[in-house]
Amino acid sequence: MSPSKTPVTELSGNGKLVYGCDYNPEQWDSGVWQEDVRLMKTAGVNLVAVNIFGWAELEPSPGKYSFERLDEILELLHANGIGVNLGTGTSSTPAWLTTLHPDILPQSASGTRAWPGGRQAWCPSSPVYREHALRLVDVVSRRYGSHPAVRLWHVSNELGCHNALCYCDVSASAFRRWLVDRYATLDALNEAWGTTFWSQRYSDWQQILPPRVTVSTNNPTQMLDFHRFSSDELLGYYQSETGVLRQHSAVPVTTNFMVTAHIRNQDYWSWAPHVDVIANDHYLDHRLGSPTTELAFAADTTRGLAQGLPWMLMEHSTSAVNWQPRNIAKGPGEMHRNSLAHLARGADGLCFFQWRASVQGSEKFHSAMLPHAGTDSRIWREAVELGGILEKLSEVGGTTVSAEAALVFSWEAWWAYDQESHPSSDVQYLDQLHAAYKALWDAGITVDVVAPGADLSRYKLAVVPGLYIVRDKDAAELSEYVRNGGHAIITFFSGIVDENEKVRAGGYPGAFRELLGIRTEEFFPLPPGKTLALDNGSTASLWTEALRLEGAGAKVSVIEGHLAGTAAVTRNRHGSGDAWYIGTALDPSALRDVVVEAAAGAGVTVLAPPEGLETVVRSGADHSYLFLINHSEEEHKYVVQGHELIVGEDVPGIAVIPPGAVRVVRITNPTP
Numbered sequence: 076m077s078p079s080k081t082p083v084t085e086l087s088g089n090g091k092l093v094y095g096c097d098y099n100p101e102q103w104d105s106g107v108w109q110e111d112v113r114l115m116k117t118a119g120v121n122l123v124a125v126n127i128f129g130w131a132e133l134e135p136s137p138g139k140y141s142f143e144r145l146d147e148i149l150e151l152l153h154a155n156g157i158g159v160n161l162g163t164g165t166s167s168t169p170a171w172l173t174t175l176h177p178d179i180l181p182q183s184a185s186g187t188r189a190w191p192g193g194r195q196a197w198c199p200s201s202p203v204y205r206e207h208a209l210r211l212v213d214v215v216s217r218r219y220g221s222h223p224a225v226r227l228w229h230v231s232n233e234l235g236c237h238n239a240l241c242y243c244d245v246s247a248s249a250f251r252r253w254l255v256d257r258y259a260t261l262d263a264l265n266e267a268w269g270t271t272f273w274s275q276r277y278s279d280w281q282q283i284l285p286p287r288v289t290v291s292t293n294n295p296t297q298m299l300d301f302h303r304f305s306s307d308e309l310l311g312y313y314q315s316e317t318g319v320l321r322q323h324s325a326v327p328v329t330t331n332f333m334v335t336a337h338i339r340n341q342d343y344w345s346w347a348p349h350v351d352v353i354a355n356d357h358y359l360d361h362r363l364g365s366p367t368t369e370l371a372f373a374a375d376t377t378r379g380l381a382q383g384l385p386w387m388l389m390e391h392s393t394s395a396v397n398w399q400p401r402n403i404a405k406g407p408g409e410m411h412r413n414s415l416a417h418l419a420r421g422a423d424g425l426c427f428f429q430w431r432a433s434v435q436g437s438e439k440f441h442s443a444m445l446p447h448a449g450t451d452s453r454i455w456r457e458a459v460e461l462g463g464i465l466e467k468l469s470e471v472g473g474t475t476v477s478a479e480a481a482l483v484f485s486w487e488a489w490w491a492y493d494q495e496s497h498p499s500s501d502v503q504y505l506d507q508l509h510a511a512y513k514a515l516w517d518a519g520i521t522v523d524v525v526a527p528g529a530d531l532s533r534y535k536l537a538v539v540p541g542l543y544i545v546r547d548k549d550a551a552e553l554s555e556y557v558r559n560g561g562h563a564i565i566t567f568f569s570g571i572v573d574e575n576e577k578v579r580a581g582g583y584p585g586a587f588r589e590l591l592g593i594r595t596e597e598f599f600p601l602p603p604g605k606t607l608a609l610d611n612g613s614t615a616s617l618w619t620e621a622l623r624l625e626g627a628g629a630k631v632s633v634i635e636g637h638l639a640g641t642a643a644v645t646r647n648r649h650g651s652g653d654a655w656y657i658g659t660a661l662d663p664s665a666l667r668d669v670v671v672e673a674a675a676g677a678g679v680t681v682l683a684p685p686e687g688l689e690t691v692v693r694s695g696a697d698h699s700y701l702f703l704i705n706h707s708e709e710e711h712k713y714v715v716q717g718h719e720l721i722v723g724e725d726v727p728g729i730a731v732i733p734p735g736a737v738r739v740v741r742i743t744n745p746t747p
């Protein structure tokens with residue numbers, strides 16, 4: 076467990092905000108390196124991640140090392156005042172290793188072994204991989220553990236990006252060991268997994284396998300436990316690298332998380348205590364309805380993992396990525412808006428993948444700070460400009476975001492909610508969570524993202540979307556919070572099962588029935604495109620339920636079909652707080668109205684900014700910083716008094732934010 080987090084600004088070398096990138100000099104002749112470093116200084120880069128994919132270059136054959144080029148790079152960066160975020164280099168195995176030990180390669184649920192030739196092709200439980208990788212970490216950390224350029228260790232890379240779930244026999248044994256730890260006896264496992272169903276009872280531990288492809292559907296608790304195991308397994312791997320690093324180096328250690336919409340295999344609530352710096356990689360995902368609000372959600376979640384302290388954006392892109400079906404390039408100013416949205420939400424460091432665009436390999440059409448076009452390009456000019464902006468925003472470093480509302484998010488709920496054989500495959504956890512988050516974002520309500528069971532006492536409102544799986548104690552704490560005057564909004568398909576995926580019988584929403592003062596007998600998911608009219612003029616889609624009021628009042632009801640007269644949104648007084656239930660997918664404006672009414676009732680400040688204007692405040696001891704990010708094509712005005720830092724002018728009463736621009740207004744805190 077990491078004793079305390081390292082302040083991100085310490086990693087810049089001058090106490091300022093970190094500005095940096097992944098740097099892959101191994102892809103270039105050393106002649107290019109001098110130019111790289113000169114241009115890095117022009118852009119204001121102060122930290123670069125190197126050696127992420129360095130294994131084959133450092134150890135070209137088993138036990139034979141070649142450090143000359145990495146030595147030279149570290150010296151060059153150091154001589155130019157640029158710090159190093161040093162990769163342990165273990166992310167991708169060299170060809171000799173998988174040729175010698177093909178059993179390292181991970182296996183899919185259908186039994187297919189991955190071939191080498193891509194990246195991260197190793198089984199997280201493989202002792203052979205671990206032995207070789209830790210030997211490399213040992214050699215690298217002995218050599219560079221006290222190098223003056225090295226400010227941070229970067230363990231592996233995006234652990235679990237491609238190899239989180241391995242179903243091979245080695246993983247099966249590791250899974251069984253994990254299950255013995257969790258359940259101790261087979262009887263306990265049989266009970267937890269409900270193995271009387273479909274004759275699935277186990278009479279020997281050896282019979283238990285990872286949830287490989289079957290001819291029907293797998294046991295849901297086995298699936299859930301396999302997710303839990305797989306997250307723990309890679310965390311264990313992370314800790315084994317950290318253990319080696321700590322023997323030879325006092326430099327802080329981290330790895331880059333993937334708090335993002337398309338990767339969900341690590342439960343970062345359990346990982347976060349083990350890293351010295353919370354670092355995230357985030358890319359705009361154009362497959363989503365609202366990529367910008369998803370960015371904000373990911374940033375708020377990362378801040379949640381950092382317990383509210385500043386964190387580091389380890390990777391994002393200057394423009395297009397290469398791995399979506401259509402790789403949408405960022406328009407003028409969009410990169411600044413994205414980067415500064417992360418900063419507004421608590422990042423004290425902004426880094427890109429990558430420095431110089433590759434000309435070979437599968438990422439050659441991924442954007443970079445220095446694009447194929449070279450320095451005479453918009454991307455390069457914007458990258459240099461961003462470095463200048465960060466310089467002007469230095470004083471924001473170390474300040475924190477404070478929120479009056481919390482949003483409860485759980486990777487475990489995500490795994491469980493989206494399993495097969497549920498009432499509707501159109502209803503997915505993240506969609507519902509994003510819808511709730513967007514309603515808050517649109518209303519200008521900043522939220523802290525917290526884990527189930529987190530202490531909510533400092534919040535006026537807790538928003539709990541689709542918490543399908545919930546432990547008794549976490550449900551009880553939420554009830555207690557409301558009883559003591561807190562306010563909650565809970566959305567449908569919450570409280571349904573316990574931690575073993577066992578339905579809480581007696582009526583839905585199980586764990587939250589009493590808190591919400593309702594009881595649902597049956598779910599009625601709607602077919603795609605079908606809507607039902609509601610008495611507030613909006614519509615219900617995707618999901619409805621036969622909900623009975625047992626103490627709660629109806630706020631919105633269905634007015635057509637066989638559920639006509641049934642409540643779709645309810646409010647219940649519980650102790651001295653209110654518990655709201657949203658029992659359908661409301662259209663966005665109706666959802667925002669409900670959220671705003673509940674928030675206002677809870678005493679939460681609703682900034683209600685004009686459409687497309689993102690507003691977030693970071694606060695320090697003497698000053699607060701209001702970030703005004705204009706995502707729209709209209710000019711916006713905002714009432715505030717202070718000093719604007721990017722343009723550098725006083726704001727006597729109204730800030731003007733041109734279309735697409737960002738303004739950061741320093742406000743003097745009132746004297747207490």
Ligand code: GLA
Pocket residue numbers: 232233356358390396397428438441
């Ligand atoms: C991830 C990886 C990088 C690179 C980028 C591309 O974040 O860590 O190595 O592949 O994706 O978007």
